[in-house]
Amino acid sequence: MFEIRKEDQGTVVVSGRLDAANAETALAFLDGVEGQCVIDMGGLEYISSAGLGVLLRTHKRVSTGGSGLKLVNVNPHIRDIFSYSGFDKLFEIEEAS
Amino acid sequence: MKKKFKRDFSELRNIVAMTEQFFADHENDIEPGYRNVVDLAVEELFVNMVTYNTETNEDILIEMSPHEHGVEVSLTDYDVERFDPREIGPVDVDAPLDERTPGGLGLYLVLKMVDSIHYEYRNRQSKITFIADRK
Numbered sequence: 001m002f003e004i005r006k007e008d009q010g011t012v013v014v015s016g017r018l019d020a021a022n023a024e025t026a027l028a029f030l031d032g033v034e035g036q037c038v039i040d041m042g043g044l045e046y047i048s049s050a051g052l053g054v055l056l057r058t059h060k061r062v063s064t065g066g067s068g069l070k071l072v073n074v075n076p077h078i079r080d081i082f083s084y085s086g087f088d089k090l091f092e093i094e095e096a097s
Numbered sequence: 098m099k100k101k102f103k104r105d106f107s108e109l110r111n112i113v114a115m116t117e118q119f120f121a122d123h124e125n126d127i128e129p130g131y132r133n134v135v136d137l138a139v140e141e142l143f144v145n146m147v148t149y150n151t152e153t154n155e156d157i158l159i160e161m162s163p164h165e166h167g168v169e170v171s172l173t174d175y176d177v178e179r180f181d182p183r184e185i186g187p188v189d190v191d192a193p194l195d196e197r198t199p200g201g202l203g204l205y206l207v208l209k210m211v212d213s214i215h216y217e218y219r220n221r222q223s224k225i226t227f228i229a230d231r232k
Binding site: 050 | 106137193200205206
């Protein structure tokens with residue numbers, strides 16, 4: 001299961017599994033995001049390279065305006081994936097407390 | 098445990114269910130922490146087979162068995178060309194944002210996260226076996 005939604009204050013909240021089966025859904029939603037955007041990953045259990053591709057594509061698009069994605073509430077497992085893939089050097093990341 | 102899956106990304110939910118059942122069946126002898134590694138490696142290898150082996154409609158066989166404190170997993174694809182995932186080119190994960198492009202990370206992550214990976218190609222059958230067991 002995968003869910004993505006936007007809260008009133010503009011934060012995008014994702015939960016469940018961001019895998020190859022859900023990547024198109026996530027990308028279609030994030031294509032509507034403009035400028036600086038915070039993505040709350042507190043409910044995200046899993047991400048694969050397909051999900052990483054969605055984040056990278058969106059980050060590159062919004063970064064052209066000097067903004068970018070900020071990823072917050074990232075759990076340790078997903079933080080490891082970001083580290084292995086070098087995403088910790090590309091994104092502003094806040095780990096889950 | 099072994100099961101066959103159709104060549105479709107929608108099968109990922111059924112593969113996750115298989116993995117979940119396998120870990121539940123072996124909750125006393127396999128560290129649950131291996132679940133994340135197995136989920137990721139199986140998805141990346143399955144997606145790679147579905148994406149690049151497009152000349153066949155044969156299902157893909159996935160087998161899981163305990164390996165000491167961890168897991169041994171095999172994916173077998175039928176009627177396909179040889180492709181050894183260990184031979185992929187390097188990925189520059191230190192490149193700046195404007196030089197990064199989506200794609201190419203899947204097999205890199207598999208090789209980074211599993212403890213060993215083995216490849217067999219015989220009679221147009223391609224079998225990839227990996228072990229997740231850091232004990």
